[in-house]
Amino acid sequence: MARDLGDHPRTAAHGARVMTALTGLPDLGHPLAALPGAAFRARDLLGLGVLLPSDLTLEPLPEGGVALLVTLLREGLTAVGRIEAGFAVAAPLTAAGEAAAASGTPLLLSAAEPLSGVLEVTTGLGKLFPPVLLGPDTLTTTRVVAELPAEPAVLAARLVRTGTMPLDAALRLTFRAVAPTLPLRATVDPQALLATLTHRFGPNAVLPFDTLATALDEAVFGAPSRPDRATALALRLRPAVTRPEPAAGPLHRLLDQVPAATLALDLADPTAVDVDRVLALDLQAAARALADDPQRYVREVDAPELPTGRTTVTFAANLPAPVAGLALLLADLRVPPSATRPQEVTTSVTLTAPGGVTSTQITLAPGERLQGEVRLRAVLDGVGELEGPWRPADTTLLTLPPDAFPLPLAVVRATRALTALAVAEVRTAGGVTVGRVDAAGPVLAVPVTETDPPATITVRPLGPGLPVEVPVDRRRVELDPATLPGFGTHLARLRHAPASGPLTVQWRPEGDEEAEPQTVRLDADRPQADIRWVATSPFQPGVVWRAGSGNWSAPVPPRDFLTIDVDPPVLVDGVELHPDPAHPDTWTYVPPGPFLDTPDAVRLIEADAVSFLQVTSRIDLPDARRDALRGALAPGADVRPAPVRVTRVAVETKSPDGVWTAVAEGTSSGIPPWTTALSASLDGDRQAAARAALGGTAGWMVLVAELTVAGKPERRTRDFAGLITTPHH
Structure with missing residues (x-):
């Protein structure tokens, strides 16, 4: 029997804790060296590890799109363009989970969530376009879209077609983390510190992190610099004297000036800081690994050379896809009147899917440049139509990012x-x-x-x-x-009543019948023992055990402070009673319903061709039967139902061809005795089935309860022919 006790360690990253701004952040001072990639313990959450991303790859875009696409819009002799890439930022979660399980360390894993990012795409000739700043919404997508000026657009198309020069992507991600701690203190003046750095490197110098860290360490603590001290100091001090440079490399520009101040630093204090991680990718090589056809990575759109005013506008929703419950996605464009065009221009297009591209033509004045606003509209199942915010539209290639969607x-x-x-x-x-x-x-x-x-x-x-x-x-x-909860190493305590004599107990992980059972002997000198097991599947996380040569138990799911009583239960009037470890004089039982709430809790009201069925059910025993259980125990003992979660209660009838269907269903009250009131209108075969069942013929109508007991789902059925004669048994 499994019970929660508070006298031995937790086994997972769950339970009541004091939450702070640092809780859950990766603690840079506590790396998990046994795991692949960059893995750290989560601050203040026992048994949780946080992994920073280590891989940048290309993925095929949704709805059959390609992983890399350069679009050229030619207008006469000039061209503008757009580059699209389906990125996947990944941490080695699977490999880290296997390593954690192999080490026997109780550890649940999580991927760190980036705050921001900067994307750069470079060729052998330099940057293809200016760095693209990515907010949290964009970082949660698998797709990045960047507008290209004329020369980079043509260059990108040529490079992708020919493959004559590398096309490299670098993505800098910024995360919140807890800085490493050291038993050191210092008092600094940011103004004096900035003056020292400016004198050494020049005004507004741009410095890599390692160079900045060494310089700060030498300025505060003196030469020679220590790498661990320099890193801990720079993570805390760099916001006071620098600002991040918009580049994929973690570069920092010295500020122009800062006010004089006295800043007391205690490196022993845990502090939340920003930390950068740079991921790199050869775009062309990754794209060719998915499909070796360079022509499919370039798309050309030609616009009329003469200024007729007929303007082709292309819409693209840069959203992750698919979007759950999205029935329809539209883009609206409005262009206000101008001096040469007295009327407003409006148009709407349907986007076949997030990531899909749709073009349409609008009529402006000859030679007029597009200056309007664009928005997304979405129709969501169960919600209806929602409108996103209007955004400036000043190019004929309109890319709508995730924050243009009506909802986060x-x-x-x-x-x-x-x-x-x-x-x-x-x-x-x-x-x-x-x-x-x-x-x-x-x-x-x-x-x-x-x-x-x-x-x-x-x-x-x-x-x-x-x-x-x-x-x-x-x-x-x-x-x-x-x-997922349940994966990894778990702990539990086996407990035995010494008066029952010595007992040998075996245990093994749930679902692993090939595993060699482990054994422990419990007796008066050792009435309890702590055990551990490794769950390699979160879907079978429990442990099974047996006493002596008895049968294996049902799987016991893991939880904090899990204690398993290995003594057999007491059987009273057909009900198994288990001792409650937290209350010595209390016994628990699993509520055995469903039953009728009272003997007259089912009614069938006839009204010509239609009958009205009313049923009130319960899951727990009636009070009188629970009192009888209490009376069979020692004076002062009490009984109570074990907690269960009732997910569905239904009345089902059988058709003449043997098919069972629900005629009424609902949930329970949520607390003992878990009552449910059901009603239904019946006609035809369903009416005949109800009449037969309530007339005492079995096999036509049943009461169904679906519930979770000790973490395990159960489906129970009771035939109404039996319920009307013994409603509580």
């Missing part, structure tokens, strides 16, 4: 390791399924309504095991076996 988008991404084992369904707070993540579609964007509870992801295994639920509570949710 949370991106759910599943790794290949996860989609090989399971599928994931996304449900709104109201329980409506709006999308699915699987091997065919591993990415899904979920619209987030800020005032509603978060949506929920239910990850269902393709093989044996139980589904796992996780909330959509952040802008990017990485699904991997190693990030």
Whole structure:
């Protein structure tokens, strides 16, 4: 029997804690060296590891698009363009999870969430276009779109077609983290510190992080610099004397001036800081690995050479795709009247999918440049039509980023390791399924309504095991076996009553019948023992055990402070009673319903061709039967139902051809005795089935309860023919 106790360590990154601004951030002073990539312990969350991304790759764009595309819009002798790339930023979650499991360390993993980023694409001739600043919304997508001036557009198209020169991407991501700590203190004046750096490097000098760190360390603590001290100091001090340079490399520009101040630094104090990580990728090589056809990476659009006023406008929604529940996506363009055109110009286009491109023509004055506004509109299932904000439109290639969508988008991404084992369904707070993540579609964007509870992801295994639920509570949710609750090493305590004599107990991980069972002997000298096991599947995270040569137990799911009583239960009037470890005089039982709430809790009201069925059910025992259990125990003992979660209660009838269908369904009251009131209008075969069942004929109408007991789903059925004669048994 499993119980929560507070006298041994937690086994997972869950439970009540004091939350601070540092909670959950990667702690740079505590790297997880045994894991691949850049992995750190999460601050203040026992058993949680945070991985920074280490790989930048290209992915095929949604809806059949390509991973790399250069668009040229030619207008006579000039051209402008756009480069699109489907990026995937990934941390080695699967490999890290395997390493953590192999080491036996109780550890759940999470991917760090970037605050901002800077993208650069360079050739052998230099930067293809200015650095692109990426906000959190863009970083949660798999697609980046950048506008290209004339010369870079033509150059990019030529390079992609011919492959004569590398086309390299570099992405700098910025994360919030906890700086390393050292037992050092210092008092500095930022103004004097800036003067020292300016004298050494020149006004507004641009410095790499390592150069800046060494200079700060020597200025504060003196030469020679120590790398660990320099890093800890620079992470804390650089915002006081520099600003980040908009470049993919982590460069920092000295400020013009700062006010004089006295700044007391204690490097032993945990401090939240920004930390950068740079990822690189050969765009052409990555694209050719997906499809070796350079011609498919270039698209040309020709516009009329003469200034007729007929202007082709191309719309593209730079959104992650697909968007859950998106029934229709539109783009609206409006251009106000001008001196040569007295009327407003408006148009709307349907975008076939996020990432899809749609073109249309509008009529402006001859030679007039486009100066208007554009927005997105979306029709969402169950929500209706929503309008995004108007944005400036001053080019004929209009790219609408994620913040143009009417609602914020949370991106759910599943790794290949996860989609090989399971599928994931996304449900709104109201329980409506709006999308699915699987091997065919591993990415899904979920619209987030800020005032509603978060949506929920239910990850269902393709093989044996139980589904796992996780909330959509952040802008990017990485699904991997190693990030799901239940994966990894778990702890529990076996407990035995010494008066029962010595007992040998074996245990092994759930679902691993080939594993060699481990054994412990419990007796008066050792009435309890701590055990551990490694769950390599989050869908089968529990442990099974047996006493002596008895049968293996049902899987016991892991949780904090898990204690398993290995003594057999007491059987009273057919009900198994287990001792409650937290209350010595209390016994618990699993509520055995569904039952009728009272003997007359079912009624069938006849009205010609239609009958009205009314049923009130309960899951728990009636009070009288619970009192009888209490009376069979020692004086002063009490009994109570174990907690269960009732997810569905239904009345089902059988058709003449043997098909069962629900005629009424609902949920329970949520607390003991878990009552449910159901009603339905019946006619035809359903009416006949109800009459037969309530007349005492079995096999025509049943009461169904679906519930979760000790983490395990159960489906229970009771035939109404039996319920009307023994409603509580």
